[in-house]
Amino acid sequence: MIDTHETARRPAGGTHGAQVRPARRKTTKVIVSLIAGGLAGGLATGVLLAFVDRGLFGQLDAHHEVAMLVALVYVVTGLFVAIGVARPAIGARFLNVEDAEEIAEHRRMHAYSCIGMIAIGLLLALAALARPLAIDPAIALAGCAALMTAFIAASWRQRRLIDELLAALSRETAALAFYLLALAGGSWSLLAVLGYAPAPIPLDWLTMIAATLLLAAFGASFARGMLTPR
Amino acid sequence: MENRLKQFRESSGWSQGELARRLGVSRQTINAVETDKYDPSLPLALRMAKLFACSVPEIFIDTWEPEQ
Numbered sequence: 493m494i495d496t497h498e499t500a501r502r503p504a505g506g507t508h509g510a511q512v513r514p515a516r517r518k519t520t521k522v523i524v525s526l527i528a529g530g531l532a533g534g535l536a537t538g539v540l541l542a543f544v545d546r547g548l549f550g551q552l553d554a555h556h557e558v559a560m561l562v563a564l565v566y567v568v569t570g571l572f573v574a575i576g577v578a579r580p581a582i583g584a585r586f587l588n589v590e591d592a593e594e595i596a597e598h599r600r601m602h603a604y605s606c607i608g609m610i611a612i613g614l615l616l617a618l619a620a621l622a623r624p625l626a627i628d629p630a631i632a633l634a635g636c637a638a639l640m641t642a643f644i645a646a647s648w649r650q651r652r653l654i655d656e657l658l659a660a661l662s663r664e665t666a667a668l669a670f671y672l673l674a675l676a677g678g679s680w681s682l683l684a685v686l687g688y689a690p691a692p693i694p695l696d697w698l699t700m701i702a703a704t705l706l707l708a709a710f711g712a713s714f715a716r717g718m719l720t721p722r
Numbered sequence: 723m724e725n726r727l728k729q730f731r732e733s734s735g736w737s738q739g740e741l742a743r744r745l746g747v748s749r750q751t752i753n754a755v756e757t758d759k760y761d762p763s764l765p766l767a768l769r770m771a772k773l774f775a776c777s778v779p780e781i782f783i784d785t786w787e788p789e790q
Contacts, residue, residue, distance in 0.1 A: 590738070590739070590749060593739065594739070594749055597748075597749075598748060655746070655747040655751055656747065656751065656762065656763050656766060657748065657751035657760055658750075658751075660760070715759075716754055716759045716760055717753075717754055717757050717759035717760075718750060718754065718759075722753065
């Protein structure tokens with residue numbers, strides 16, 4: 493029960509305090525993050541496209557290439573988080589946290605997060621490459637089932653470690669992802685039904701699910717100010 | 723919703739991490755509340771008020787008035 497007549501402890505006029513990161517360090521961190529992200533993303537994309545051009549993944553059409561690129565984003569992002577989990581001091585230089593201790597405080601949660609992201613990325617990549625590489629469908633299915641299980645298990649365990657902000661963020665991400673998927677997939681299907689575009693193939697739906705989930709996560713995080721440099 | 727959590731926290735000499743630890747939430751949650759990006763649940767708002775020995779409306783400012 494709230495006692496609204498209770499005497500308040502009056503807050504003093506705020507100084508920013510020693511815990512606030514100086515603006516210069518924030519700027520440096522943003523630059524380091526952008527360079528690291530750009531380099532890793534650019535390098536990974538370059539390697540992937542080189543492999544595709546050399547035919548190492550068999551004959552890939554646009555559907556499969558886009559799926560592989562989305563899968564790559566998941567895997568690279570997951571690996572960045574994995575570096576942060578393994579070495580919080582290094583992770584604090586490019587992840588949006590106040591300091592290394594903040595990563596260490598939520599190490600298990602971040603670990604499950606990177607397992608989930610890498611599992612989705614590998615699942616999408618396996619789905620995209622199964623036919624071009626003539627992987628036995630039963631083996632591909634078993635691999636996809638194992639990756640899906642890893643994703644679900646990691647998400648389930650992560651649920652117990654998140655606080656109310658992240659729980660709210662998770663709900664908002666799911667809702668936004670559904671709207672984005674309905675907009676993108678629905679519009680594309682509508683155009684296909686009316687004969688204005690080729691119909692999306694099943695792989696396109698998997699790609700759209702993964703891509704809209706990622707976009708929604710960034711959108712929801714941005715709306716909550718969680719992408720603001722700290 | 724506008725709030726004075728940061729002022730209360732600083733007057734207690736606590737960092738965001740220390741307040742988060744005392745409330746059992748993440749630093750991100752404290753940061754999001756302080757920057758008006760997230761309105762906490764009623765249980766968390768009550769815990770904040772209890773921790774700072776004040777009432778919830780002293781931390782969270784609501785300008786709404788009932789119609790007469």
